[in-house]
Amino acid sequence: MTSNLLAGYSLSQRRSILEDNWNHFTEYDVTPVESEVSADISLSWRRSANSVHHRVAHAPYAREERVQEAWHESPLFFAAQKEQDNMVQLTREGDLVAAISDPHGCLLWSFASRHMRDRAESVNFQAGGRWDEKSIGTNAIGLSKTLRRPVTVFSSEHYQSFLHDWVCYAAPIIHPQSGECVGILDMSTTWNRHTSLGQAAVTELARNIAGSLPAILPKEELEIYALGQMRVTFRGKSLHLSKRQMEILCLLALNPQGLNLESFHAALYGDAPISSSTLKSELSHLRHVLGGHIGSRPYRLLVPVWADFIQVWQALHQQRINEAFTLYQGPLLAQSESPELEEWRHCIEAVMGKVLDACEDPKLLLQKLCAGSAGNEMVRERLVELIST
Structure with a gap:
């Protein structure tokens, strides 16, 4: 999101400028400088501040067996197969981690290069990780979900400090027939490897996956x-x-x-x-x-x-x-x-x-919690009640 505002600066200069704005916002609630932080990121920071602390250690994580089931049941499972070899090759060559989430930001599939594997696993950027804004704050998957368009989130544009070493490119996978967002594709690497080609590649891959989605009756x-x-x-x-x-x-x-x-x-x-x-x-x-x-x-x-x-x-x-x-x-x-x-x-x-x-069925409540953000606060409270009794 920094490409237009800070185009004349080096990557390290961009990172430093954004870090200053992030520190002022998170510590003192100072509105970001308009010429340095995009409106989309500023608004996302504000939404994030209302839902999550800015110094958590990693993204929340859903149960692995439930996520595997959701992935195999998802129309994305078959639609993505034609592009997975291409994504894996790009991931290895570009020192990336690739992931596909459901429409609510829960990762269903991921593949990481050696460069990104440990980094991704340590923050739950893998199948089961929840990357919507309410769960983890400003990030490419959550922002692409909110805006319904491709986005790049660079370094300190992320709301969480543990992501300030990352740059992430994401694009929604829009069903060409219904116009519905069925998922989000993301590719990420470390901030010093940022290139504008990353966003173009992810956008094209998301479009190709969307073109392979099954027709809706x-x-x-x-x-x-x-x-x-x-x-x-x-x-x-x-x-x-x-x-x-x-x-x-x-x-x-x-x-x-x-x-x-x-x-x-x-x-x-x-x-x-x-x-x-x-x-x-x-x-x-x-x-x-x-x-x-x-x-x-x-x-x-x-x-x-x-x-x-x-x-x-x-x-x-x-x-x-x-x-x-x-x-x-x-x-x-x-x-x-x-x-x-x-x-x-x-x-x-x-x-x-x-x-x-x-409801007395924790499994049913957990499935609802994994399925999306709607009503999650009530579902989460009821789930805690059942587990506590």
């Missing part, structure tokens, strides 16, 4: 993912919707019988002073995006729909706990102020909380 013509990260696919193609369009789509999915204009306005805006013509305009635009498949009088969807929040609600009420834990990736449209969606969000959270409190 749609669950329905319209698929809505609104628990955690928002995503919508229509007839196999990803749609890019605004927050308001997403709210409208979710309300349509929750009301298959349809809504008249007045009811829709109340469900979406509540008492907010927003005109009915604004809602009509929003509905008209969304109808165009969906190829005309929104009916009126009442307003309703005219295509089969699958929604994760509806499925998780049904799974919870039918005591299909494993399915509910898999589906739940975070609150329903967490930023939405729609009265109806807020009510649904609170209901799902309340029932998930009760199910979690009643």
Whole structure:
């Protein structure tokens, strides 16, 4: 991330400048110098400061057998095989360590050169290590996951001091069909071996792996993912919707019988002073995006729909706990102020909380903990309770 800001400096000068900024930030909460530390890194440091201490010894580690199982079950396992020989060769020739994580930052596969093997193992940069920002602070895997684009994190741009001798190149592996991030590829080495070619190579490898991912069979013509990260696919193609369009789509999915204009306005805006013509305009635009498949009088969807929040609600009420834990990736449209969606969000959270409190299976909780960050604090507390009793 330093290439543009500090392009005229040597690697050792870059490291020194970044180290000064890191020390001032971590010890005295001094905002980094804009001309020396990129906005992406500054914001990541701030997020990291709210979730993890800056002087831990290594990344947290998941159980090896669970990680091996997840790797062999992952679509990345087969998609990466065509590139693994190339990655291993690059790793050996460039004194690198290569790793592939799941979409949540848990490493599923790694291979290290002699130069990096001991360094990687000592900090759990190996299968099972958790490298999301909340677990370990600013690093290339966590930042690429957050930004959904290739990143380089050089030396003291890392939040943890034990990574200041590293430079890491990462790129998300984006499914070309759904637009979903299915994992992150990372290659890392020591800071003095940094080269701009490293990022280009990792980006190209990630793109090649993505191109080998298996095709996704749609669950329905319209698929809505609104628990955690928002995503919508229509007839196999990803749609890019605004927050308001997403709210409208979710309300349509929750009301298959349809809504008249007045009811829709109340469900979406509540008492907010927003005109009915604004809602009509929003509905008209969304109808165009969906190829005309929104009916009126009442307003309703005219295509089969699958929604994760509806499925998780049904799974919870039918005591299909494993399915509910898999589906739940975070609150329903967490930023939405729609009265109806807020009510649904609170209901799902309340029932998930009760199910979690009643869960007596540490293995199930651990699997959820390994699967992602959504709800991890509650899961972790319950797991500690079970282990302590």
